[in-house]
Amino acid sequence: MWIEVTQLFLNGLLLGSILALGAVGATMIFGVLRFAHFAHGDLMTMGAYFALLVVVGLNLPVMVALPIAMLMTAALAVGIDQVVYRRIRRVQPVILLISSFATALILRAVVQMIWGSSNQVYATGIQLPWRLGPLTIKPDHVLIFCTATLLVIAVHLFLSRTRMGKAMRAMSDNMNLALITGIPADRVIMWTWAIGGALAAAAGVFLGMDTRLHPVMGWTLLLPVFAATIVGGIGRPYGAIFGGLLIGCAMELSTLIIPGAYKPAVAFAIMILTLIFRPQGIIKGAL
Amino acid sequence: MCTIELNGISKSFGGLQAVRDVSFTVEKGGITGLIGPNGAGKTTVFNMIAGTFAPDTGSIRLDGEDITGLPTHRLFHKGLVRTFQIPHEFSRMSVRENLMLVPAKQSGERLLENWLRWWRVIKEDREILKKADEVLDFLEIGHVRNELAGNLSGGQKKLLDLGRTMMTDARAVLLDEPGAGVNRTLLGKLTQAIQRLNKEHGYTFCVIEHDMDLIARLCDPVIVMANGEILASGDINSVRDNPDVREAYLGSSAA
Numbered sequence: 438m439w440i441e442v443t444q445l446f447l448n449g450l451l452l453g454s455i456l457a458l459g460a461v462g463a464t465m466i467f468g469v470l471r472f473a474h475f476a477h478g479d480l481m482t483m484g485a486y487f488a489l490l491v492v493v494g495l496n497l498p499v500m501v502a503l504p505i506a507m508l509m510t511a512a513l514a515v516g517i518d519q520v521v522y523r524r525i526r527r528v529q530p531v532i533l534l535i536s537s538f539a540t541a542l543i544l545r546a547v548v549q550m551i552w553g554s555s556n557q558v559y560a561t562g563i564q565l566p567w568r569l570g571p572l573t574i575k576p577d578h579v580l581i582f583c584t585a586t587l588l589v590i591a592v593h594l595f596l597s598r599t600r601m602g603k604a605m606r607a608m609s610d611n612m613n614l615a616l617i618t619g620i621p622a623d624r625v626i627m628w629t630w631a632i633g634g635a636l637a638a639a640a641g642v643f644l645g646m647d648t649r650l651h652p653v654m655g656w657t658l659l660l661p662v663f664a665a666t667i668v669g670g671i672g673r674p675y676g677a678i679f680g681g682l683l684i685g686c687a688m689e690l691s692t693l694i695i696p697g698a699y700k701p702a703v704a705f706a707i708m709i710l711t712l713i714f715r716p717q718g719i720i721k722g723a724l
Numbered sequence: 725m726c727t728i729e730l731n732g733i734s735k736s737f738g739g740l741q742a743v744r745d746v747s748f749t750v751e752k753g754g755i756t757g758l759i760g761p762n763g764a765g766k767t768t769v770f771n772m773i774a775g776t777f778a779p780d781t782g783s784i785r786l787d788g789e790d791i792t793g794l795p796t797h798r799l800f801h802k803g804l805v806r807t808f809q810i811p812h813e814f815s816r817m818s819v820r821e822n823l824m825l826v827p828a829k830q831s832g833e834r835l836l837e838n839w840l841r842w843w844r845v846i847k848e849d850r851e852i853l854k855k856a857d858e859v860l861d862f863l864e865i866g867h868v869r870n871e872l873a874g875n876l877s878g879g880q881k882k883l884l885d886l887g888r889t890m891m892t893d894a895r896a897v898l899l900d901e902p903g904a905g906v907n908r909t910l911l912g913k914l915t916q917a918i919q920r921l922n923k924e925h926g927y928t929f930c931v932i933e934h935d936m937d938l939i940a941r942l943c944d945p946v947i948v949m950a951n952g953e954i955l956a957s958g959d960i961n962s963v964r965d966n967p968d969v970r971e972a973y974l975g976s977s978a979a
Contacts, residue, residue, distance in 0.1 A: 599832055599838070600830045600832030600833055600845075600849070601832065601833060603817070603821055603824070603825055604825060604833075606814070606816065606817060607814045607817060607825050610814040610815060610816050610817060611812055611813065611814050611815070613812065614812040614813070614814065615814075615825075616796065616797055617774075617796040617797055617800055617806075618797075618800060618825060618826050618888065619797075619800065619801070619825070619826050619827055619828030619829070619830075619892070620825060620828075621828070621829075621833055622797075624833055673816075
């Protein structure tokens with residue numbers, strides 16, 4: 438029993454770190470621009486397929502493709518913002534929300550047109566897992582978890598140490614005050630998209646490494662990602678990291694009691710409970 | 725230091741004319757008071773000067789330069805800064821960070837600069853940090869510099885608001901009810917800070933205030949507004965003795 442719990446917990450940490458990467462981006466976009474970005478899941482998909490492009494085209498290992506895919510997705514996210522969202526930023530947020538839904542559909546259709554709608558993988562063959570006593574750990578999982586941790590630390594340093602990171606926190610804290618003091622709003626918005634896009638790409642690539650690539654891989658992850666942002670308190674990057682790990686572990690551990698097919702429902706249930714009992718998120722203070 | 729000139733500005737909200745043909749000058753290096761009963765149009769005038777919205781008619785000049793209808797952040801960079809009736813702060817950031825955010829055009833905003841000339845970014849950051857600490861010490865809220873701004877008391881937030889104006893090279897500062905909700909001890913501190921900024925740093929102030937004591941201590945001249953128009957102006961005593969003002973604003977209790 439305890440072996441099984443520990444194993445599921447490890448799996449949960451892995452899923453959680455993928456969710457956390459998506460959730461940090463989504464929550465930063467929400468904080469700065471005040472709308473739920475429905476295309477975030479499909480940005481993850483795009484990132485995963487960009488990496489596939491590099492892996493197949495240049496015959497490089499996936500971890501080398503990762504930074505390239507992150508840069509490409511960051512550029513894509515900034516581009517989408519400039520072409521689509523920037524023009525409608527001054528209207529009601531619900532219009533932004535609906536157009537982000539449309540963007541999600543467009544991105545997914547583009548992926549299907551270019552890469553087809555069947556499953557794909559970065560590398561074929563079986564990776565031998567490491568055995569730590571009764572537990573099994575795949576080398577890939579360790580790699581994913583460590584890289585995700587490094588990325589999260591990088592985001593933390595960015596938010597707490599740099600001028601742009603602080604400006605981003607300021608904008609999500611008090612938009613009106615930010616606009617009338619010296620904060621360059623347009624630049625902050627571009628940075629937000631770039632970072633959100635890059636992190637989404639990392640999440641997508643990791644998901645592709647863990648499972649497989651599929652045009653709806655990101656879309657199915659969108660609900661747990663939003664659940665993670667809500668659990669952590671919307672607009673709060675550190676909360677989103679915590680929320681991601683919490684939701685990831687809860688989803689995996691739930692398979693002890695209920696069938697695995699209901700995993701997304703667990704994320705949904707946690708989200709609803711949070712909205713009922715602590716809508717401001719479960720984390721207090723500055724984070 | 726600069727002069728703010730208002731020339732016949734008017735503003736209506738739907739059928740309500742909030743401000744009607746108002747002209748006055750905020751003199752360079754002075755502390756001008758703007759008083760009047762609620763709904764007189766004082767804050768509307770402030771909003772128009774500070775660029776929250778443009779006047780329907782008339783023009784506003786800052787040191788002779790036409791600034792009518794310029795957005796707030798552009799005015800901020802020209803050294804025209806305002807505070808609000810209800811203090812604003814970045815509640816989830818430290819007091820010190822609140823101030824450090826203010827100076828515009830920091831080199832850390834540019835992508836390449838961060839990598840190619842990181843030492844310059846760091847040096848600049850240190851300078852801004854030093855200035856922020858000086859401002860906090862000046863306002864005597866240095867002991868809470870690492871506290872989250874959201875945890876400050878209302879009066880301390882007012883001081884922080886004032887501190888924010890000191891982080892820019894502000895020339896003219898509009899204060900909207902700096903004394904509202906501030907206790908007596910802090911009010912004294914606030915008054916001193918305003919006076920010192922005016923004398924030592926040459927800031928020009930325009931102050932909306934309901935506290936007549938504060939107005940009497942700080943402001944000369946005083947402009948009285950009622951129903952969207954200017955009723956009287958002059959030093960506090962002449963304004964106090966003006967029968968129109970008494971009727972409109974001070975009421976029988978002040979007679």
